[in-house]
Every structure is written in structure tokens, then in C-alpha cells.
Amino acid sequence: MADPLTTDPVTDLTRALERLGLAEFLAGFDDDVPDRRRWAAGVGGLDGVLRTTAGFLLLGEPADLDALPAAVAAAVPELVACALAQEQGGRAQLADVALFRSQGLWLLAEPPSPFPVRHYFGADSVALARRGTYRPGDRVLDLCSGPGFQGLLAAQRGASATLVELLPEVSAAARLNARLNGLAGRTEVRTGDLYASLDAGAGPYDRVIANVPFLPTVSPPGREAPHEGGADGFSVGRRVLDGLPAHLAEGGAAFLTALLLESDGELLSAGELRARSAADGYGLTITLTDRMALDADSDLVQTVVSDHLDTDPQADPAALAAEVTGAFARRGARAARLAYLRADRGMADFRIIEPART
Numbered sequence: 001m002a003d004p005l006t007t008d009p010v011t012d013l014t015r016a017l018e019r020l021g022l023a024e025f026l027a028g029f030d031d032d033v034p035d036r037r038r039w040a041a042g043v044g045g046l047d048g049v050l051r052t053t054a055g056f057l058l059l060g061e062p063a064d065l066d067a068l069p070a071a072v073a074a075a076v077p078e079l080v081a082c083a084l085a086q087e088q089g090g091r092a093q094l095a096d097v098a099l100f101r102s103q104g105l106w107l108l109a110e111p112p113s114p115f116p117v118r119h120y121f122g123a124d125s126v127a128l129a130r131r132g133t134y135r136p137g138d139r140v141l142d143l144c145s146g147p148g149f150q151g152l153l154a155a156q157r158g159a160s161a162t163l164v165e166l167l168p169e170v171s172a173a174a175r176l177n178a179r180l181n182g183l184a185g186r187t188e189v190r191t192g193d194l195y196a197s198l199d200a201g202a203g204p205y206d207r208v209i210a211n212v213p214f215l216p217t218v219s220p221p222g223r224e225a226p227h228e229g230g231a232d233g234f235s236v237g238r239r240v241l242d243g244l245p246a247h248l249a250e251g252g253a254a255f256l257t258a259l260l261l262e263s264d265g266e267l268l269s270a271g272e273l274r275a276r277s278a279a280d281g282y283g284l285t286i287t288l289t290d291r292m293a294l295d296a297d298s299d300l301v302q303t304v305v306s307d308h309l310d311t312d313p314q315a316d317p318a319a320l321a322a323e324v325t326g327a328f329a330r331r332g333a334r335a336a337r338l339a340y341l342r343a344d345r346g347m348a349d350f351r352i353i354e355p356a357r358t
């Protein structure tokens, strides 16, 4: 029996793409690290309408609407309405985003970039998602949802998910991504600041998941951009932890990304995190992964500098690098670690796991 079409051209789009062979094409790539350059090489081997569609949706190539499959052309006005595409004179092009497919979920998001992006999806998104287990009926809260990867994955596994995103244009993209996956009925996307965007008494949630912004910043407290994580990179993460006692169900778990500063192999925030978890009634498991240098030429410091130059182009890059490294040094930090935090309500353990690198 043929799959019935829905009345939503966005939901019907992905069904058509799967029939066209686009999911088969994407299945040949490692989806842990979305990599558009590898797609570009693969698209070279396609032809016909699959080639045109892949160029349009994966590589950001312009296309004539009448050269695209009818289901793709029918969805273009919806993408334009969310500022994810432009269309003029029957010719359309995606705006910044590409169509990704990871763990069976379709997602319009921006390809990873060394520069800040608005519709974020990166290797840390996939690494965080791999840590969660969702069961049908779970109530899930995805804070800092971006275009929706975490919450939509939970909904696809049968959970009912509330997604919260600060930027209205990004929460509109998350709603569109929910429709793309036929999940609009099981998701609610709210625009606002973390828990403050929820109705009074909302929850409790079986799972809270937050891929928080963690780029350290030289912006004054309270004036950080949405992709910045405050002076030590953990200010949004702290606010997520603060809300767990009021929002995490008994037996529930929360999953966060974090950038944690380190001195001589010790986490500077270990004492603070241990005290918080004991006071707030959850066990904490911190898994440490990549170690990042903090000298003036390091990738992390140079990213902080170029991020600041975006808003303050007159600033002197060398002086900024000195300010950033000085701020880290005053805290006693010698390196930063990309970390994943798991908080279990009703447990008391505090663990730091550092898997040996293979």
C-alpha cells in the first residue's frame, strides 16, 4: 500500500526524498561529523533529479523550481517563510543551512564552521545525543534546542518533547524541523530563556538535555551573545544545573555539554560541581574528552578573539588575545576540556571519567 500523503508539504518532503534515494545516499557517510566537503565529492557521482536535489538541499546550490521534484518545490515557500531559503523568479537557494540526516532524523541546520552559526549542529550535538536513552512516553525538556536535534530525536523515539530556544528565527527552524520529521504532534517549541520560557508548574521531566553555548567570552556578564558561555564558558550550564531540582523528575537524568577549565590535570570547577550536586540531590558523572590549549595562538583563544571582533571590529586582536589569556591565567587555568555531564536525580555519586584515547 502506498504511504498516504499528509496535508503538510514539509512532512511530505522527506518521504519524497527517501523515495528518491537521498537517505540512501546520506547513509554512506559517517554522520558523527557532518562534513559537506565529503558530500560534495559524493554528489559528483549522482545524476538526474537526484543530483539536482542533492545539490540544492545538501550543497546549497541554486535550482530552478521546475527542475526539482514536485514535493521539494512545494516545500520551498515554507522554507522561505522561515528564512531558510530564498526564491526569486522560479529559482531557489537555501540560505546558510543544509539538510542533514543523523540517527534517522532529518535536520535543516548550518554546516559546522569555525565562525558562530545561528542554526547549530555539530559533532558535540551527535556526541551528546548518543548519551541519552529515551523511552516512549518520557517527558523531555531540550534547553538551548537550536534547530532541534536533541528534542526531535527524543520525540522520534516516542517521548513528548518541549524544546526551548532563545532566538525566534532558530525556534521557527526547530518547528519546521519537527514538521519535516512528522513530529509536530509530539513536540512543543518555545522561544525564550531556559526555564523562564516554561509555564508555571511545567514538568517534571524525565530527561533534561542541554547542549549549552560554552564559548568563553570577554563580554561583560549579562551582555553575552547567544553562542557565548560567559567568562569561564559555564555560565549557561550553571543556570541549567540550578533549575534541575525544580524540573527533573524523581529518577530522571539530565545531560549537558560543558567546557571546563583545568589546571595541572585538575578541574577548577570540581569542588563547585561536587557541592552543587550534593546540595541539589543529584549524582554527577563528568566525562572528559578533548583537551584544548589556552595560549594566545591556540584555537580556543583565537576563536574567542575573532568572536569578539565580530561585535567590536576596532579592537586590537593581539590585545584581546592577551586579555583572554590573562583572564584564564588569573583563574589558574592551563587548559580547557570538552566535557559531558550526566546528572541523576536521587543518586549521590560524584564521578569524573576520563576514557583512555584510542
Ligand SMILES: C[S@@+](CC[C@H](N)C(=O)[O-])C[C@H]1O[C@@H](n2cnc3c(N)ncnc32)[C@H](O)[C@@H]1O
Pocket (backbone or CB within 6 Å): 118, 120, 121, 122, 124, 125, 128, 143, 144, 145, 146, 147, 148, 149, 150, 164, 165, 166, 167, 170, 192, 193, 194, 210, 211, 212, 213, 226, 227, 236
Ligand atoms: C550549541 S547550540 C545547541 C543546538 C542543539 N541543541 C544541538 O545540540 O545541536 C546552543 C543554542 O542555545 C541557544 N541559547 C543560548 N542561550 C540560550 C538561553 N539562555 N535559553 C535558550 N536558548 C539559548 C542558542 O541560540 C543556540 O541555538
